[in-house]
Amino acid sequence: MSHEDINNMEEPQDDNFKFEGNDNPEEQFDTEAEGEIELTEEDKLRKQLQELNDKYLRTAADYQNYVRRAEQNVGVVKEQQVMSIARELVTVLDHFDRAVEVDKEKVTVDDLLGGVKIVKDELLRSIGKFGVQRVEAQVGEEFDPNKHEAMMRQPSEEVETNHIVQQFQPGYVINDKTIRPAGVIVAQ
Numbered sequence: 001m002s003h004e005d006i007n008n009m010e011e012p013q014d015d016n017f018k019f020e021g022n023d024n025p026e027e028q029f030d031t032e033a034e035g036e037i038e039l040t041e042e043d044k045l046r047k048q049l050q051e052l053n054d055k056y057l058r059t060a061a062d063y064q065n066y067v068r069r070a071e072q073n074v075g076v077v078k079e080q081q082v083m084s085i086a087r088e089l090v091t092v093l094d095h096f097d098r099a100v101e102v103d104k105e106k107v108t109v110d111d112l113l114g115g116v117k118i119v120k121d122e123l124l125r126s127i128g129k130f131g132v133q134r135v136e137a138q139v140g141e142e143f144d145p146n147k148h149e150a151m152m153r154q155p156s157e158e159v160e161t162n163h164i165v166q167q168f169q170p171g172y173v174i175n176d177k178t179i180r181p182a183g184v185i186v187a188q
Helices: 003-008 025-035 041-100 109-128
Strands: 132-135 148-154 164-169 171-174 177-180 182-187
Touching (some): 041 109, 109 132
Antiparallel strands (some): 132 171, 164 182
């Protein structure tokens, strides 16, 4: 069969196969859209209610996930802080271990006191990394109940009333918050 024969062929006509409808596809879609059932006001409100309910449920689930993650994060941060403090204190414990292991026959009292001072300084340095500061009450300083705890009162000719005569023990603060006030004797 040649190309001419193919071009001259007629398309078979089948009465059972007929295209019904509009030849323009765009107009065909428009007529289908017109054929949709229009929603009633009640159906529109039900649909809107369902959409809002779905949005509410998603928001509630997101919030629950946020709270759960926040609680987990707080737990992780606390654990990391405890680990940091423990690492610092373990170093101080190492100093104590070395002090206990020294040969008792070769250690003098001065050597022992020097070692204790080194351990004390290491401990103060370690807690200082976390914002803990030692508070020393000075003789003659005015008594401040936010920083000092009056262990007793005593008369004094050298120090004014309501001023510190002597410190029993130092106090400690962290970020300007008192951990323990300095124990002091106050002049009356």
